[in-house]
Amino acid sequence: MSRLFGVFAYASGPVAPLLRLAGERIRVSASENRHGYGMGYAQAGDVLLQRRPQLRDQAIDLEQVTAEVRTNAFLAHVRRAEVGDLKFENTQPFRFGPWLYAQVGTFPGDEAVFDAARALLPDSLARNVAGETDAEAFFHLFLARLADEGISPRLWSVEPARVARTLGQSLTAWRLLCSAESRDAPFGISALLTNGQSFYAVRHGSPLWLLAVRPTPRAYEPLPVELTPGGGSTALGAPASVVIVDGPVAPQGAVEIPADTVVFLDRDFRLTWHPAQL
Numbered sequence: 001m002s003r004l005f006g007v008f009a010y011a012s013g014p015v016a017p018l019l020r021l022a023g024e025r026i027r028v029s030a031s032e033n034r035h036g037y038g039m040g041y042a043q044a045g046d047v048l049l050q051r052r053p054q055l056r057d058q059a060i061d062l063e064q065v066t067a068e069v070r071t072n073a074f075l076a077h078v079r080r081a082e083v084g085d086l087k088f089e090n091t092q093p094f095r096f097g098p099w100l101y102a103q104v105g106t107f108p109g110d111e112a113v114f115d116a117a118r119a120l121l122p123d124s125l126a127r128n129v130a131g132e133t134d135a136e137a138f139f140h141l142f143l144a145r146l147a148d149e150g151i152s153p154r155l156w157s158v159e160p161a162r163v164a165r166t167l168g169q170s171l172t173a174w175r176l177l178c179s180a181e182s183r184d185a186p187f188g189i190s191a192l193l194t195n196g197q198s199f200y201a202v203r204h205g206s207p208l209w210l211l212a213v214r215p216t217p218r219a220y221e222p223l224p225v226e227l228t229p230g231g232g233s234t235a236l237g238a239p240a241s242v243v244i245v246d247g248p249v250a251p252q253g254a255v256e257i258p259a260d261t262v263v264f265l266d267r268d269f270r271l272t273w274h275p276a277q278l
Contacts, residue, residue, distance in 0.1 A: 001206075002104045003028065003078040005062065006192040007071075008199035009241040010269050015041070015066045015074050021211055021220060022245040023252065026062040028078050033060050035079040040093040040100040041071040042196030047098055051091040053079070073196045077102040089131035094139045096128055097154035101139040103191035104246050105205040108178050116177045117141050125153070135191075142170040142193075160198040161272070164264045167193065167202055168277035190246055201244050201263045202276055209254035210263065211243045212236055212271070222253035229258055231274035240269050 003025060007018050019026050028037075037060055038051035062076055077092035093102040107113075117137045118126060125140050125147075143153040145166050151158050188205030201208055210227070213220035223236060236242070242265060245251060257263055263273040 004102055004104045004190065004192060004208075004244075004246040005074075005076040006194070006199065006201065006244040007074040007241065008194065008244075008265050009072045010238045012043075012070055012072045013241075015069045015071060016063045017220075018213075018241055018243050019062050019066060019076075021213065021243050021251060021253075023249075025245060025247050025249075025251070028060040030057055030059045033058060033078065036091055037062075037065075037076065037078045038091045038093055038102075039066070039069075039074065039076040040095055040102075041069060041074040042098070042194075043071050047095055047100060047196065049093065049095050049100070051093075053091045073100075073194045073199060075100045075102050075192055075194060077104075090133050090136070092133075092135055094136050096125070096140070096143055098156045098195040098197075099139075099143065099153060099193065100195075101135070101142070101191065101193050103135045103138075103189045105189035107134040107138055107174055107189060113174075113177050117174070120144055120173075122147065138170065138174060138189075141173060142167060145170050145173065156195060156197050158195065158198070160200075160264050160266045163193075163195075163198065164200055164262045164272070164274070165277070167200055168262050168275075171202070171204060172277050192244060197267055199242070199265045201257060203257045203259060203261050203263075204276060206246050207248065207250075208244055208246050208257040209250045210257055211245075211251055211254040212240055213243070213253075214240050225255055225271065227255055227258055227261070227263070227273055231261075231272075233270060233272040236265075236269045236271055238269065242271070 036053035
């Protein structure tokens with residue numbers, strides 16, 4: 001199964017020590033790494049993307065891979081291909097402007113549904129779709145709906161609550177596309193999204209775990225977070241960091257993001273969560 005990792009910090013700093021908090025999941029054996037990995041992060045006002053589909057059948061240690069990475073917003077994805085060939089264009093994360101997106105799990109639908117999703121895209125977004133995965137198609141569907149809300153996908157400064165709402169609405173839009181093509185079926189995805197200024201997680205599939213920490217002189221101190229059902233908001237404040245990882249086992253000190261929930265962090269490091277619109 002694919003693996004998903006996200007880091008969002010109050011200030012730019014080294015990523016590797018924060019990823020270490022995710023435990024052994026950041027280490028992938030050669031036999032498990034069948035289809036490579038990718039990572040993206042904000043740095044000095046730009047968004048950098050590294051995708052390595054050619055590194056399949058080699059062990060991956062994300063702590064080593066990110067040893068030189070310093071950022072406040074980071075995504076990584078270790079791929080187990082379910083849709084699309086093994087090539088650069090199908091390797092996550094995907095990028096458009098300041099936005100990075102990655103997911104585990106797959107959306108229902110066949111090529112007819114993907115074509116219907118692409119048909120909803122303006123030319124400026126359609127030209128950016130280079131692969132054939134459902135993840136890339138959904139990401140661009142989200143960007144198109146963001147533009148419909150009057151928010152340019154190329155802008156860094158956006159209202160996080162509107163983005164989170166649009167992310168949930170995009171799930172609904174995909175479900176409606178499936179119904180229109182008579183391809184309606186259960187789907188389960190968990191995804192991470194960031195533009196460097198805010199960070200989003202949506203769980204509508206496999207477990208996602210959230211760990212909030214504050215640095216101490218020698219280590220990190222866990223911050224108490226309780227993601228109560230139905231939604232809520234809490235201020236984490238400076239100098240907090242959040243690590244989000246998927247998987248069947250919780251990292252030490254992490255809390256589970258409730259099913260069918262969108263979580264987001266703004267630049268003031270207020271953590272907000274509410275049911276996804278499905």
